[in-house]
Amino acid sequence: MTPRDRNIWEEKIADLRRYDLDELDVRPVDASSLTSWPIPDMTFVRIDGVLRSWDIEREKNQQQNQPQQGQDQDPSKPPKRMYLSEDALTGLHSQKANLAFLVLGSKTGVKYYMGVQIPGDGTNGDGESSKMVSYDSLKSIMHSVYNGVDIASEPFDSEQLQEQVAPLARHCGLVTGIPALKSTAGDTIESEQIERLANGLQGHDFGFLVLAIPIPNHKVSKEEFLIVDQIQRAQENEDPEKKRRIKYYLELQDSYLKHIQLGTAVGMWLTGVYFFAADRSVFVRLQSLIRATYVDETSRPTPLRTHEIKGLGPHIQQFGLLRNKRSDEIFQELLEYKFLSPLSSRTLSAFVHLPKREMPGFRIRRSAEFSLAPIPPKDPTRTIAIGNILDRGMDTGNLYHIDVDALQKHTIVCGVTGGGKTNTCFYLLGQLWNYKIPFMVIEPAKSEYRHMMLMSETFKGVGQAFSLGDETVSPFxxxxxxxxxxxxxxxxxxxxxxxxxxxxxxxxxxxxxxxxxxxxxxxxxxxxxxxxxxxxxxxxxxxxxxxxxxxxxxxxxxxxxxxxxxxxxxxxxxxxxxxxxxxxxxxxxxxxxxxxxxxxxxxxxIPPEALFKRPTVIELKMVSEDSEKSFLMGMLLVFLYEYREALGPHDNLQHVMLIEEAHRLLKNVPTAQSGDSANPAGKAVEFFTNMLAEIRSYGQGFIIADQIPNKLAPEALKNTNLKVMHRIVAVDDRDSMGGAMNLDDIQKRHATALGQGRALVYAEKMEQPFHLQIVFDKTKEVPPPETPAESDQVVRDAMKGLDIVGKFDRHLGCNFCLHRCDAAILDTAIPVADDPLFRQVYNRYVLSTLKDLTQLVHFRAQIIHEIQRVIGGRARSGNITGITWCVLTQATERYFERKGEENYWFYDQVREQHLRWLNLLKPAFQPTEVN
Missing domain, CATH: 1.10.8.730 (Helicase, Ruva Protein; domain 3)
Structure with a gap:
């Protein structure tokens, strides 16, 4: 039926259904007739991902193939709210912002851009450019709607995106009409409309552009009154021949009225939608996907259509809205533009929203809900910060503090390698020293803390580091x-x-x-x-x-x-x-x-005061056997406990010991003992866990750091107040920590997705843990030396003033030695001093010399001969004097110790006899002055 043959009601129906657009299939648009409004000064952000809460129940339903009940749209009613982006669009409409939404697909993935242009004088009153005003407004709205949205750090301008659009705009089309808000929640795999479009063309080059400008509210209200008036007039018409047409018209007007009424509430937009691709086959697929995705019976009163139009490329590249007006008769003012559609923020959200599922180029980060309001500390002037409180991944700007003395109840810091565990420990220790609370770090496998201790301004001049087992760096x-x-x-x-x-x-x-x-x-x-x-x-x-x-x-x-x-x-x-x-x-x-x-x-x-009153690092990486590392860690723990116990109880925190890889000592082994067999390992672990529980009363705190909490004794988790959990992947480890931190299943699952430097934190009086970002960066605080040799030299230079070798002689005779604890000399001398035959010869030598001092020199050659017999060719040239004195020092000590034991001499008497004999030996074997 041509427009001439239609009656008034048919014309009105044609106006609402936009039958004029069907003519484009037989009479294509002349490209030279197209005109557009380029939207000026657009500022874009790239949206790289969003945060999504863990929905375990939904995933269980999908795994069990039990779909949830979907949202059924009633064509006679306004569309139900479906997308969060509706809120963003409503907010932008209130700012009178012009809008662009661009989806660009490529072989590597899909990128999503949102752009706005907020009318104004170019600044916000503080001299800030309109570009930054638009950028900040867009970021603010997106963050409020999509909490945790991942937005690229720098904005884009129109020119930058036009360069990306231009190569794709060879085959172009546009979309008109009202899109359907179609849910797939009833399917086993849920997806959003925009991601169905992107998934269907994954790996191909294409573009999808939505441009929208806000329609002033007074025009929308005017359209609403006009529709009401038209409906009333139609209802008053009693022409029986046109009754069916009038009824259909009233149905369409009723749908349009609801559409407009919704627009008065959430905002109305004049919208143009383009799709384009460089390849013809991709363009055809894109066109069919749009129709499959956005068309159903709810597209009323104007159905959604797609049109391939030649000459659209230049208009797309300049982000222009086609302003061609209709040539046929119109009855609705908002339908005056041929290629533009008036859409409410809700219906526009069908085009403008973000994916719910991850895809190449768009990341989905999972989140859970955590506590946001910390309990105020007892003494605000005596606290340490743990990190910034996060709300679903976003920094709230609030620091979480804990009372310094709360560390007296112990701390555990756990997480996989690279999660930020050591960085957190650095942060805690640095703040402890602000209150002049000393600490000791036991580091079994690495040398990370030495640089903080010896090179940072915080600890320079007071920190010390010992390399256990490596006498060449910092002896212990x-x-x-x-x-x-x-x-x-x-x-x-x-x-x-x-x-x-x-x-x-x-x-x-x-x-x-x-x-x-x-x-x-x-x-x-x-x-x-x-x-x-x-x-x-x-x-x-x-x-x-x-x-x-x-x-x-x-x-x-x-x-x-x-x-x-x-x-x-x-x-x-x-x-x-x-x-x-x-x-x-x-x-x-x-x-x-x-x-x-x-x-x-x-x-x-080394005296305990020298170790426990200063910031100290104990390195064990040169001790290769785990059992030996455990022994050294255990002895340091015992000495600390005895030292603190001797000083007596204390209400305030006096010292903190940080144990890295604490599972070496606090192993998760059964502590029960059966009647038939002993359980020494279990009893030993029980001894140490009891020590942890008791030592807090002496003002001693512990920080237990470990990668695998499930390897720790359960008491180590239970007896710690502050618990800091960085990223943990293994289920058993998450269950161990989760049980101690009151985590629910969603929060435990979120622990697998924690980024570097982020942690879940729990302490006493909390109902839920906090999600924190540790704000400290150890690499910026103290950049480590470039090579291990340079690192060792830093420690060597810093620690040489202690002169451990000189102050802590192994034997009384070391005081006369020119080669204090030379490793080669010592290793050669020990087997000689332990040789049974040499012991016999030396014992006879001492006895005969004490009876007759002339034998001192007479038998000297025999002693040297015996030494050379044992060492063979192991003596280096020129070192026989040093080796000889080292052997005699050890043999002499053993001789006089045995004499003292046999005769019950007091130790001062043994020492007197011992020193007298060394003074006799010195001229014959070590011609030097006593130091």
């Missing part, structure tokens, strides 16, 4: 058998036993033999284990006194040498006895090799 001295003043020897023995059992694999009867051996070495040194006294100390002197001789303490070598006689005393069979001897001596002997021997086989430890 620790005698596990030394007892602090105020500590009972039996208590220390029990702790020693627990450290050995926790560190080394012990099978029955090794723990029983070890326990007896530990008791024996103290008995030999004159200790009364019941009364906590030493019978070989002079009257009036007590263990731990400043002038107490170091000889009262056993050494690791003493323990090694006493194993054989102790095993023999048990009377084991020929099969069991040697096995026990070999196993125990292998474990203890490993602690006497190389740098470990120089560190542990010593009389005196």
């Amino acid at each position: 001295r620790l005698n596990p058998f030394e007892i602090m003043k105020g500590v009972k020897v039996q208590t220390h023995l029990d702790a020693l036993k627990s450290v050995f059992n926790a560190s080394f694999e012990m099978y029955s009867p090794m723990p029983q033999v070890l326990e007896k051996a530990l008791n024996e070495i103290y008995n030999v040194r004159g200790w009364d284990l019941v009364n906590n006294t030493n019978r070989r100390l002079p009257p009036g002197m007590m263990p731990g006194d400043p002038d107490c001789p170091s000889e009262i303490y056993p050494t690791m070598k003493d323990l090694y040498e006493i194993i054989d006689p102790v095993v023999e005393s048990f009377g084991y069979s020929e099969r069991i006895g040697p096995d026990v001897q070999a196993a125990l001596k292998a474990r203890i002997g490993s602690l006497l090799i190389g740098g470990k021997g120089q560190m542990l086989n010593t009389r005196r430890s």
Whole structure:
């Protein structure tokens, strides 16, 4: 039916249904007749992703193939709200913003751009450009609607995007009419309309552009009154021949009225929609996808149409709205433009929204809800910050603080490698020192903390770092058998036993033999284990006194040498006895090799005051065996506990110990003991976990850092107040931490998606954990040296003033030595001093010389000959003097120690005899002055 043949009602129906657009199929548009309004000064943002809450129930339903009930649209009613973008469009409409939404597909993925141009004088009154005003407004609205939306850091202008559009705008078309808001929530795989469009052309080059300008509210209201008036007139018409047409017209007008009424509430837009592609086949597919995605029975009163039009390219490239007016009769003022459609913010959201599912070029980040309102600290002047509070991934600008003294109740920091665990620990330690609270870091595998301790302005001049087992960098001295003043020897023995059992694999009867051996070495040194006294100390002197001789303490070598006689005393069979001897001596002997021997086989430890009153780092990476690392960590923990216990209880935080890879010591092993077998490892772990629970009363806090919380003893999780969980992937680890942090299933799942430097934090009195961003960056604070050699030199230079080797002599004779603890000399000398035949020769030499001093020089050649016999070709040229003196120093100490034990000499008497003999030897074997 041509327009001439239509009656008035048919004309009105044609106006609402836009039958004039159907003529484009037979009479194409002349490209030269197209005119457009370019939208000026557009500012675009690229949207790279959004945040989406974990919806476990929906995923379960999809996995079980049980679709949820979808949203059924009633054609006679306004479309239901479906997309969050409706809120953004409503907000932009209120600002009278001109809008562009651009989707660009390529082989690598799909990119989404949103652009606006907010009318004004070019500035916001503060001198800020209109570009930045538009950028900030758009970001603000997008963040309010899509919490956690990922927007590119820099805005784009129209020219930048026109360069990307131009190559694609070879085959172009436009969309007219009202799109349907179609839900796929009833399907097993839910998807949004825009992502169905993008998924259908994934890997192809295409474009989809939506341009919209706000229609003033007064025009929309005028259209509303006009429709009401037209409906009333139609209802008053009683022409029976046109009754069916009038009824259809009224149905269309009713749909249009609801469309306009919705627009008066949420905003109305004059909209132009383009689609384009460089390849003809892609363009055809895009056109069919648009119709499949946006057409259904709810596209009323104007159905959605797609049109291929030649000559659209230049208009698309300049973001122009076609302003060609209709040539046929119109009855609705908002339908005056041939290629533009009046759409409410709700219907426009069918075109302008973001995907719900991830695709190449668009990232979906998952989120969960966490606490946002922290409990105020008790003392606001004495707090440390943990990080910035996040709300669904976005920084709220509020810091989460915790009372400094809350760290007295211990902390655990966990997370996989690269999650930010060490960075968090750096941040906590730096703030602790602001309150002059010292700490110790035990670092088993890396050397990350040394740079903070020795190079940062915060710790320069007070921090110290020790490289355990590496005598060439920063030597350390620790005698596990030394007892602090105020500590009972039996208590220390029990702790020693627990450290050995926790560190080394012990099978029955090794723990029983070890326990007896530990008791024996103290008995030999004159200790009364019941009364906590030493019978070989002079009257009036007590263990731990400043002038107490170091000889009262056993050494690791003493323990090694006493194993054989102790095993023999048990009377084991020929099969069991040697096995026990070999196993125990292998474990203890490993602690006497190389740098470990120089560190542990010593009389005196570095004083606890020197270790626990300054920021200190203990590095264990040069100790390769895990069991040996565990032993050293355990001994440091024991000494700390004894030191704090001796100082007494304290209400405020006095010291913090940070243990990296704490599972080496606090292992997750059964602590129960059956009636048939012993469980030394379990009992040892129980000893340390009990120590953690008790030590807090002395003002001591612990920070336990570990990658795998499931490897930790459960008590280590339970007995910590502050819990900081960085990214964790494994289900069992998330369950372990989640149970201790009151996490629900969604929050536990979110732990797998935490970005670097982000963490879930929980402490006492919380109902829910916080999601935080740690604001500290350790690499900016202290850039590490470029090479390990440079790093070692930094430590060496910083620590040389302590002179550990000079101050902590292994033997009394070291005071006369020109080669203090030269590793090559020491390693060569030890086997000689331990050689049974050499011991016999040297003992005879001492006895004969003490009877006749002329024998001192007479038998000198024989002593040197015996030394050379044992070492063979191992002596380096020019070092025989150093080796000889080192051998004599060790052999002399052993000789006079045995004499003192046999004759019950006081230690000052032994020392007097020992020093007298060294002065006799010196001229013959070491012609130097005493230092």
